[in-house]
Amino acid sequence: MAELEASQVSPVIPNPRVFVGDVPVGITGIKFRDDNADGLRQPGEPGIGNVTIFIDADNDGVLDTGETSRLTASDGSFTFPNLVPGTYVVREVVPNGFRPTTPQSLAVTVNNNDARITFGNSPTGSQIIGCKFLDVDNDGFRDGNEPGIEGVRVYIDNNNNNTFDAGETFTYTNRDGSWQFSNLNAGLYRIREERLNTNPLERDFPQSTPPNNIPNLDINLGQNEIWGCANIGNTQLYEIPIFKFRDTNRNGTFEPAQGEVPIANVPFILDINRNGVFDAGEPLRITNADGRVSFRDLLATNTYSLREIFPGTLADGSPALIPGTNIPTGNANDPVSTTTNPREIAVPGPLVQPQSPLEFAIPDSNAVNGIRVIRANFAPTFPPTNPEPSVTFPAVPASGTSSGGVGNTRPNITVFKYNDQNVNGRRDLGEAGIGGVQVFIDANDNGAVDAGEQSTTTNAAGEAAFTNLPAGNYVVREVVPTGFTPTMATRVQFDLSNTDARVIFGNALNSRITGCKFEDLNNNGYKDGNEKGIAGVTIALDLNGNNVLDAGEPTVVSDTFGNFSFNNLAPGLYRLREVTPTGAIKTTQKLDINLGANQEFGCAVVGNGLLYNLNVVKFRDDNRNGIQDSGEPPLENIPFLLDLNRNGVVDAGEQLVRTNAGGIATFTNVAPGTYDVLEVFTPEVQNPFPIPTGPNPVTFNVPGPNTAPVVSNTATPTADGTTPLSSATLDLVTGGSTNGVTISATEVSDPLTNGGSSVTQPTSGVDSLLASNAGGFVDTTKTEDSFSSLSIVPQDTSEDKKLLLAAPAASQVF
Template identity: 30%
Template sequence: TVFLDLDSNGTLDFGEPSTLTDSNGNYGFVSIAEGTYEVTEVLPSGWYTTPGFDLRQSVDVFPGEASVAQDFANFTILNGSIRGTVWNDLNRDGFRNADITGAFTDPGLPDWEVFLDLNRNKLRDTGEPTVLTDAFGGYSFADLQVGDYEVQEILPSGWEVTSTYSDSQTVAVYSGAESVAPDFANFNLTTATLGVVDGIVWNDLNGNGVRDVNASTGTFTDPGLTGRVVFADVNLNGLFDATEPTATTGVDGVYSIPGIVPGTISIIEIVPTGWRATAPLSASHTIALRNGESVSGLDFGNYAPHDASIHGTVFDDLNQNGGRNTGERGLGGLTVFLDTNGSGTLDIGEPQTTTLEDQFFTPSVDEAGTYSFTHLAVGSYTVRVLVPAVLSATPTAELTHVVTLTAAENRSGVDTAAVFRKNEIHGVRFDDIDGDHLRDAGEPGVEGATVYIDLDRDDSYDPGEPTTVTLADGSYSFSDLEPGAYVVRGILDAGYEHTYPQTTGGTVWPAGTSNPAVGTVTPASITTSLAAGATHRETVSITLPDTGALTDMVDVFLLFDDTGSFVNNSPIVRAAFPA
């Protein structure tokens, strides 16, 4: 009650205006005359004015205005109480479930002991207030002094507290009020039926957090990831503990974890170094697993940043020691690819590149034979090199390299020591029907003719000199030849005469060098060392015989090598001498 103490005697007298506060403690006086009023409250029994406040407020009232008095603040020293509920979390999901009518399907636990742990030692001591829950699991403690209390339940054997709940609650008691404690939720371990969770760990190739699908086929374009570890974090500590259920994904990225005790748990993927989780970003799903429930679709997306690379060189391994030595050149124009599907062949869509030729605009760098693959994710890669037939002697082991990359690794030295096959000579023995020294259309090959390499150049076949026999088309070949100059001759069969080539000795290749060397050269040899860009001038005297194989026009070759014969890359000087 609040009144206007018109006579200022502190007592509500007959005729003095009074009112009652509403449910929010508000009050008001309307249509009162201008003046100063003593607004006074009447305290009920057992209530007192809060220090700093007063029972009376002087308020000035002005015409047409609403005046606001200062608040009255009061308190009582009445005791309070605590009430709460203990219930059976049947499926251990941490929620008190209800049916469509709102009735709880997780029942209260009757005759459950609850006590006030006055000394907070987690034990029920003599003299500490203790009650039993009623048929609905409810309990209460009445006539409690104002203050904080530790409300503790006693768990019978075979029961445990549901995850996210506790077996003790701190409750504040207020004067004259009833405080409601948080629920106690418990689960009977003897009734537990283990649950199962499953899902897929997949490679989020573009890192967009969505498992993409081929619009035409409806199949996933983001593949599953094998060998990924997923575990059930039953104690919710965010760490994999030795006793927690776990599983490893198969080749399709699928995992399944059986034998999980129902309750609130987290399913967590252990994301390998160099990868990051994209779906969900936390690499964790927290669920309330019901008793005996099977939960599917707990998938994880992972993305591997593409910041690693592979570099190497394909080179001519002249000494076949497997390493690159001085003078062994890089080989440009060869195909190198990443065999992503392990088929052993270059398939559509597989990354490929071509080894470089040496670039003229970088004279200080030799790029010949080099290759690289960049923007690669963490993982294992099979690098394969495709070589032409001339490099068929390359060891098989040199054509394939397995490289395992870590995050942001730049792997160099993935080289291939290529080996050229031995030299070969190919040709055809043909029937020069018209004797014009040329093979014309319709002139057939001669089958079964003997061809040999005249190693000592004596114009006759000697035992031990390589021979072969022409095939049906007249073709022949010699293989496994060391570098050098060779004279190839045919043995004429009865009824044939020789028409081509018209050489009588020396080497067959190139044209114009078919006769044995004649004459005298002074000096016989010149040995000099030249720096880059340097020159050397030498006077050479050549004396030619006036008889023999010479004609009225002579080609003179100065051979700059140590073989004594013309070879394909010999620099030459040619001069013509009139008769």
């Protein structure tokens, strides 16, 4: 038999020892409950199970027979495995009781990798979202350095008794001070914070919002409205502690070893009018037997003149009585001050102290262990000032027995990656590992994973290891995952010889800024309960602080309810600015936010008070009934005055206009307020119809039925073509702006006799803005707040018959 060639022999295939697996591409995802309706899944937002997700093969928006579908698992997850590379349209069927906050359909392209997508739904019904914060400067406005307050009960006061009662809906503020109520019907909601006499929050932290108003927030909520930025601020009270002593050696320092002693019954005052004497109504305090006394309940951003007063002695040489008391003064024999008197004391400042620290515990049966902690959470210092070492060298424990021989090994590098929730650079109890993070030995130290370099991924517990390594110098790096900021070094270098090394990488979640754009009807810089959001306004982060919207700077556009958010932000300073709508004035302060890691800075309010045109109709009142009847024509060239000081005469700076051919006198760029419009009858201002048949003056409310907002949706770029960002805010007291921009007013008439010409007069802030409770004129083309993305259709006033400004018909007089 002939010998077979090798090619003719069937090989014997041994049992496999190397297993190689492949799988087709797939699409995975999560369906989640988007509680704050921001389109992003935040910590604490759960998955939604039993929701239909399908591949819409014909892209008709309907789940058809034969189209692949999945029901989400209890955690909201779903998977479409084993797909051919290509593009697929994936849709959700929005469950009853929810509305989508992300697109309902997504075009997903898969090639060599799986794709992961998310669908977010928010419960239907309305929501109120708000913030509780420490108002450090007591201005009623949340500044960028003011922290949220955690652990405060916020409730809906159904019976309006300003007391939290059993059965009333409530929630607690989270670590960032945020809170919300969901699934609400349209209606009036009285939002209150719990105030208890036994609670330091009540005693030492009075409510500061709304500014200069009753500290209540009553919200008129619309159907399916998301009402954001319900701000509740508390400000801290301070005290001035005083110690009075006999300064024997006159060095201004208390030295008991030198026989110096406290002095009792010494009077001190806060000299409010700084006239050097005690006046009725000024606070007076008297030192006790230990020489001590305090002035309490002092508000921030004030400076007080602290003065020791010296009532002196009586004619017989005995001490005089302290004013308003029967107590002899204790400093009659010590009339010379050895320390500054009076002393100017700033609050807050080095000579004052808070009356209470803002971290305390109160009993609460609804809280864990029956105790609720209330605290202010300032953004932690970043980067951490005292992180733990990035590498340690644990000893390798011996194992086995002496009879089993002597074993040796080479070093390992173990890696632990964790979520540094409190951003202190140290792993604390409860801080979990982060899985799926790539770590590698950077052999050439170039910061990138190169071919041949050892790389691995952390497991679910955040652990990874490089084993059996030769001695040498190593650089270990992490690839920081998207959405995180490192709180420890991302590059760790060390020598490895006869011990193992353990490398630790800490990351904290990135942060976000949420806020609201709203119409500030009363110009108080606070979003009151009757003030609605403004949609379509561009909000920007001015990264370089030049007050110009530059290429690459982040922008968002306010949504239907005026809400906006910036997400995935690293720690740092963020200057929040708006592209102010034309015809609007910015009423809120500029907001420079010191953002920490793993923080949400919420309720960043950007308010505008709209400017209005005020239209006054003038007609010939033939029948003298004060109403414009059919056939009564309009009157042209009739002079009217916006009488800002209500003195009934034309004063310098007050705007005078004449009616046009349609009988309408228009005052332009009028700020909100209440105004008197006066028809003028003077020899200097000719009026061909000198007898009024209606009241004169007539009072108008702005806004009101005879006004239309002055807004446009066109940009007003600067001369160099750049888009200005708002940094100045209108001063509603002086009429000036915070950055020195000149405010002027425009009138459409000669103030004396020429009703057909147009002039522009500069006006003082007081003349142009405020007279009693009036508003004023502002030409916004001269300010930085001169750009609009908001359009409102002006009101048609052609048929307005509510103005009783008429003149009788001309007739011969016999």
